[in-house]
Amino acid sequence: MIEVRDLQHVYLQHSPLEAVALRGVSLVIGDGERVGLIGPTGSGKSTLVQTFNGLLRPTQGTVLVNGTDVFAPSTDRRRIRQQIALLFQYPEQQLFEETVARDVAFGPRNLGLSEEEAAGRAREALRAVGLDPDHFSPRSPFTLSGGEMRRVALAGVLAMEPRVLILDEPTAGLDPQGKADFLRLALDLHAHRDLTLIVISHSMDEVAQVAERVIVLDRGRVVMDDATRAVFARAEELERLHLGLPQTAQVLHRLRARGVPVRTDLLTLEETRAELLRVFGG
Amino acid sequence: MGANGSGKSTLAKCLNGLLLPTAGRVVVDGLDTADPATIWAVRQRVGMVFQNPDNQLVATVVEEDVAFGPENLGLPSAEIRQRVADALRVVGMWEYRRHEPHLLSGGQKQRVAIAGILAMRPRCLILDEATAMLDPQGRLEVLDTVARLNRDEGITIVHITHAMEEAVLARRVIALAGGRLVLDETPASAFARPDRLRDLRLALPPVAALVHALRTSGLPVPGQPLTVAELVSALNAIGAARAP
Numbered sequence: 001m002i003e004v005r006d007l008q009h010v011y012l013q014h015s016p017l018e019a020v021a022l023r024g025v026s027l028v029i030g031d032g033e034r035v036g037l038i039g040p041t042g043s044g045k046s047t048l049v050q051t052f053n054g055l056l057r058p059t060q061g062t063v064l065v066n067g068t069d070v071f072a073p074s075t076d077r078r079r080i081r082q083q084i085a086l087l088f089q090y091p092e093q094q095l096f097e098e099t100v101a102r103d104v105a106f107g108p109r110n111l112g113l114s115e116e117e118a119a120g121r122a123r124e125a126l127r128a129v130g131l132d133p134d135h136f137s138p139r140s141p142f143t144l145s146g147g148e149m150r151r152v153a154l155a156g157v158l159a160m161e162p163r164v165l166i167l168d169e170p171t172a173g174l175d176p177q178g179k180a181d182f183l184r185l186a187l188d189l190h191a192h193r194d195l196t197l198i199v200i201s202h203s204m205d206e207v208a209q210v211a212e213r214v215i216v217l218d219r220g221r222v223v224m225d226d227a228t229r230a231v232f233a234r235a236e237e238l239e240r241l242h243l244g245l246p247q248t249a250q251v252l253h254r255l256r257a258r259g260v261p262v263r264t265d266l267l268t269l270e271e272t273r274a275e276l277l278r279v280f281g282g
Numbered sequence: 283m284g285a286n287g288s289g290k291s292t293l294a295k296c297l298n299g300l301l302l303p304t305a306g307r308v309v310v311d312g313l314d315t316a317d318p319a320t321i322w323a324v325r326q327r328v329g330m331v332f333q334n335p336d337n338q339l340v341a342t343v344v345e346e347d348v349a350f351g352p353e354n355l356g357l358p359s360a361e362i363r364q365r366v367a368d369a370l371r372v373v374g375m376w377e378y379r380r381h382e383p384h385l386l387s388g389g390q391k392q393r394v395a396i397a398g399i400l401a402m403r404p405r406c407l408i409l410d411e412a413t414a415m416l417d418p419q420g421r422l423e424v425l426d427t428v429a430r431l432n433r434d435e436g437i438t439i440v441h442i443t444h445a446m447e448e449a450v451l452a453r454r455v456i457a458l459a460g461g462r463l464v465l466d467e468t469p470a471s472a473f474a475r476p477d478r479l480r481d482l483r484l485a486l487p488p489v490a491a492l493v494h495a496l497r498t499s500g501l502p503v504p505g506q507p508l509t510v511a512e513l514v515s516a517l518n519a520i521g522a523a524r525a526p
Binding site for chain 2 (some may be wrong): 270
């Protein structure tokens with residue numbers, strides 16, 4: 001469980017470039033949740049998640065992971081980072097080893113595992129992201145496609161066997177199939193590995209698909225925090241934040257505005273199809 | 283459109299001579315990109331905006347950044363000032379002319395990058411995934427801007443994107459696969475064949491996917507709706523026909 005209390009963060013404090021990123025954020029994320037984190041550029045999303053595993057020390061406030069204060073002097077933050085894995089934007093830019101196997105095993109080796117154990121973890125993680133370890137292990141990461149490289153990067157964090165997986169814009173730059181595959185993979189990992197999943201995204205269609213709970217940040221504050229369905233029902237507020245709605249929800253809201261009696265709290269293509277058939281079908 | 287690695291960016295860079303093809307020719311308004319004597323005339327005609335808004339602006343003030351290109355053309359300063367003012371007005375960034383680029387939002391930065399190209403009075407603007415890193419508002423700003431440039435200034439737009447809901451806004455879509463041109467038609471016909479799109483690692487945009495699902499379930503959605511507005515009209519037409 002991740003609990004943050006009254007988090008404030010100011011970049012370059014007491015300098016002319018001072019910028020306030022977080023203004024009193026408090027929230028709890030329970031084990032096994034699937035959370036979408038949305039908000040305009042500069043709303044504090046990336047700053048917030050970097051405090052979860054101690055990568056970034058907030059100017060003020062507390063972060064507790066399973067009750068342990070992440071920033072207490074006695075806390076082993078390496079262990080926290082092993083539990084809470086953060087996959088940055090364009091993570092394939094951080095691949096660096098000569099082979100896929102060595103790149104994926106880098107984290108576990110740093111945890112102090114033996115070469116053999118680390119290699120075993122790497123094979124298992126590659127399998128988990130849908131890459132055949134026999135085929136991919138010896139290859140250079142730089143000979144892979146964009147989608148494959150991103151899977152290798154994900155395998156690198158899974159090899160740490162984290163309890164929480166944070167994905168920052170996980171599908172940016174991937175082609176449509178690559179996007180669909182990566183999202184399906186994230187949902188699979190959540191379901192089968194009992195992971196907590198936190199996804200930052202600018203794509204409302206993607207958030208609707210992945211998250212069961214959505215947290216909306218605006219200028220460093222939490223302005224909504226509710227079930228995905230409930231958040232996307234607040235169309236006008238989202239519009240004011242320039243976030244918009246998934247396209248299928250836009251169709252429902254516009255029909256409703258024209259007086260058609262459709263439900264507007266539906267998220268998936270399947271639900272929308274059924275509702276439109278109910279209203280317009282024979 | 284096209285899968286990662288299909289050759290989109292390579293082709294785009296060939297269009298203004300940033301890359302020269304190993305074989306074949308690229309001719310812009312009669313000018314061969316392989317001719318060093320006219321390469322600058324080609325680049326003045328065909329400008330490119332790239333993906334990362336943070337990598338494209340060079341000056342410390344917005345208007346100086348936009349003036350960078352025309353200054354390099356050696357134009358008189360009155361002409362440069364006029365071009366910079368025109369370009370910043372067209373992209374809606376005139377009030378920000380004295381701002382520092384690094385303090386702008388992603389969408390604003392991309393619009394300044396577009397203004398820098400407009401100041402060269404180009405014929406064609408190529409956006410190489412220029413919306414990929416932007417939030418919904420930033421995307422909208424850039425898409426609105428290029429739609430206006432196309433409509434009002436007659437500038438050709440080539441928009442490379444993985445977002446199918448953006449591709450449907452074009453009048454013509456071209457897809458590459460494995461370095462070959464595999465599709466070149468209207469969005470209506472390109473997005474009418476989901477199987478072929480899947481083979482190309484592409485997908486139906488959400489609205490088209492919904493229409494496909496509705497038709498498969500027996501609802502005869504009229505026309506070929508690809509955008510939210512088009513689908514709402516099509517459904518209203520069904521509703522009106524059913525009304526007593």
